[in-house]
Amino acid sequence: MSGLKSESNFEKLLAANQFVVTGELGPPKSADSTVIREKAGYLKGRVDAVNITDNQTAIVRMSSIAAGTIALQEGVEPVIQITCRDRNRIAIQSDVLGAYAIGLRNILCLTGDHQTFGNHPTSKNVYDMDSIQLVRMLKDMRDEKRFACGDEIRNGKNAPIVEPRIFIGAAANPFADPFEFRVIRLAKKIAAGADFIQTQCVYDMARFKEWMKQARNKGLHEKVKILAGVTPFKSVGMAKYMRDKVAGISVPDYYIERLSAAEDKAAEGINICVEQIKELREIEGVAGVHLMAIEWERRVPEIVERAGLLPRPSVK
Amino acid sequence: MIVAERKPFDEILSMIGNARKVLILGCGSCVTVCMAGGEKETQLLASTIRLSDKKQNITRELRCATIERQCDKEFFAAVANDVKWADIIVSMACGVGVQFCGEVFTDKEVVPALNTKFYGATVEQGVWSERCVGCGDCVLFKFGGICPIARCSKSLLNGPCGGSQNGMCEVDPENIQCGWQLIYDRMAAIGRLDLLEQNQPLKNWSTGRDGGPRRVVKEDATL
Numbered sequence: 001m002s003g004l005k006s007e008s009n010f011e012k013l014l015a016a017n018q019f020v021v022t023g024e025l026g027p028p029k030s031a032d033s034t035v036i037r038e039k040a041g042y043l044k045g046r047v048d049a050v051n052i053t054d055n056q057t058a059i060v061r062m063s064s065i066a067a068g069t070i071a072l073q074e075g076v077e078p079v080i081q082i083t084c085r086d087r088n089r090i091a092i093q094s095d096v097l098g099a100y101a102i103g104l105r106n107i108l109c110l111t112g113d114h115q116t117f118g119n120h121p122t123s124k125n126v127y128d129m130d131s132i133q134l135v136r137m138l139k140d141m142r143d144e145k146r147f148a149c150g151d152e153i154r155n156g157k158n159a160p161i162v163e164p165r166i167f168i169g170a171a172a173n174p175f176a177d178p179f180e181f182r183v184i185r186l187a188k189k190i191a192a193g194a195d196f197i198q199t200q201c202v203y204d205m206a207r208f209k210e211w212m213k214q215a216r217n218k219g220l221h222e223k224v225k226i227l228a229g230v231t232p233f234k235s236v237g238m239a240k241y242m243r244d245k246v247a248g249i250s251v252p253d254y255y256i257e258r259l260s261a262a263e264d265k266a267a268e269g270i271n272i273c274v275e276q277i278k279e280l281r282e283i284e285g286v287a288g289v290h291l292m293a294i295e296w297e298r299r300v301p302e303i304v305e306r307a308g309l310l311p312r313p314s315v316k
Numbered sequence: 317m318i319v320a321e322r323k324p325f326d327e328i329l330s331m332i333g334n335a336r337k338v339l340i341l342g343c344g345s346c347v348t349v350c351m352a353g354g355e356k357e358t359q360l361l362a363s364t365i366r367l368s369d370k371k372q373n374i375t376r377e378l379r380c381a382t383i384e385r386q387c388d389k390e391f392f393a394a395v396a397n398d399v400k401w402a403d404i405i406v407s408m409a410c411g412v413g414v415q416f417c418g419e420v421f422t423d424k425e426v427v428p429a430l431n432t433k434f435y436g437a438t439v440e441q442g443v444w445s446e447r448c449v450g451c452g453d454c455v456l457f458k459f460g461g462i463c464p465i466a467r468c469s470k471s472l473l474n475g476p477c478g479g480s481q482n483g484m485c486e487v488d489p490e491n492i493q494c495g496w497q498l499i500y501d502r503m504a505a506i507g508r509l510d511l512l513e514q515n516q517p518l519k520n521w522s523t524g525r526d527g528g529p530r531r532v533v534k535e536d537a538t539l
């Protein structure tokens with residue numbers, strides 16, 4: 001296949017117009033790699049790539065590049081998440097060079113949760129750049145073969161240019177405010193150079209469809225691959241927590257009612273998730289789903305199977 | 317103006333320690349306006365110290381004075397005698413004033429009675445809020461006059477993060493307005509949403525604190 005930007009299998013599948021599935025793997029809060037290998041085992045062969053979170057909710061975990069490398073050894077293709085909270089342009093570019101050299105091919109650029117949410121609320125944040133500027137910086141590294149300062153990516157005057165050829169992603173949250181700005185922000189991410197987009201988990205289908213319509217009206221779905229986010233509810237408590245406590249997520253009450261009425265809450269949560277995936281698949285411009293089964297990776301095989309997404313296609 | 321607030325009493329007391337002649341030095345500018353370190357507040361602090369000293373059977377002499385500004389050397393002359401008398405100066409100025417006080421009276425211990433917070437304004441009686449962080453390269457013209465660096469918790473330059481909800485910021489949805497919602501509303505009101513569609517490149521932070529301590533020299537004003 002020609003015209004590819006990286007050597008990412010994930011990119012190849014999207015380029016071949018396959019309906020892709022990505023998963024999510026949260027690195028451990030310790031130096032224990034067995035957790036990563038175990039989670040990777042549930043995801044391997046069931047999803048096309050796996051996001052490795054970067055100290056999500058500002059709680060210290062193993063670095064996304066290290067955990068991603070272990071996941072890669074286990075046979076899953078990682079999407080390394082990088083937030084703007086903890087590193088400046090020097091550290092991020094350095095990490096991107098390292099990530100590429102190790103064999104990591106996909107990076108998702110995020111703003112990052114504020115440190116007040118996590119377990120080190122007294123720390124200093126960085127925010128040298130925002131996620132859109134981060135996308136641009138990675139694109140310039142890949143396509144212009146230059147660092148943010150303008151220097152060429154080479155070890156010396158006569159050394160070869162070896163740039164990190166990364167498949168670049170960004171997030172989108174159709175449920176945050178101001179709603180009218182959300183598609184503008186998507187357009188800015190695309191203009192900055194995003195190749196793919198993963199959205200916040202979709203529960204409010206009506207609002208998501210409206211957002212997709214706005215995106216289609218601007219032709220954005222043809223410029224970028226949009227993966228809709230889904231997260232299965234494990235319990236009524238979790239659904240309520242997502243509704244009340246998580247900024248930028250909207251959970252309609254009828255899901256809470258449906259879960260409350262169900263005998264087996266977890267099974268009903270998975271039923272809902274499977275239905276959501278099927279519904280999302282029908283929406284024009286949705287190129288795949290991003291399945292964030294938070295600390296529930298072991299149920300991923302069942303979800304993708306029941307959503308009719310197995311077997312996963314292989315890359316030519 | 318510079319907005320500050322008084323430190324907890326116990327902290328001030330512990331900084332004073334065993335000093336027996338204490339000069340409480342107020343400032344007549346910003347911190348008077350934000351009711352943290354003006355003449356009234358020097359009196360209030362003095363009576364609180366007296367009360368506490370009485371309870372603890374401590375004999376201590378206190379003097380209060382307030383000068384027009386502690387960030388200008390010329391105003392300190394008015395309190396030179398009080399300073400000579402004192403063992404310690406408790407400056408109720410902002411951090412600038414405290415340091416300047418020490419630069420003028422080099423042989424005296426000067427301690428801060430305030431926590432200096434930010435450059436801000438009075439938004440309602442008794443409430444002050446931050447507006448600027450002195451980034452050294454003002455970009456307000458791109459954002460309808462609302463500063464994304466000072467008023468967005470993450471200093472984002474390309475729009476709101478995913479945590480903006482109902483006009484409030486994810487960092488504290490009860491108390492912090494989302495700076496980006498404010499920018500969006502203002503741009504919509506003045507018909508300049510088009511400006512927000514432009515991608516803002518990486519900011520040069522070297523004009524701010526990141527470039528090291530700063531200095532401004534105005535050639536035609538120097539001697």
Ligand code: SF4
Pocket residue numbers: 447448449450451452453454455456463464465466
């Ligand atoms: S852009 Fe810089 S100088 Fe202007 S208000 Fe914001 S922080 Fe202050």
Ligand code: SF4
Pocket residue numbers: 467468469470471472475476477478479480481484485486487493494495496497
């Ligand atoms: S919610 Fe608004 S103010 Fe808070 S970090 Fe996000 S964009 Fe900035």
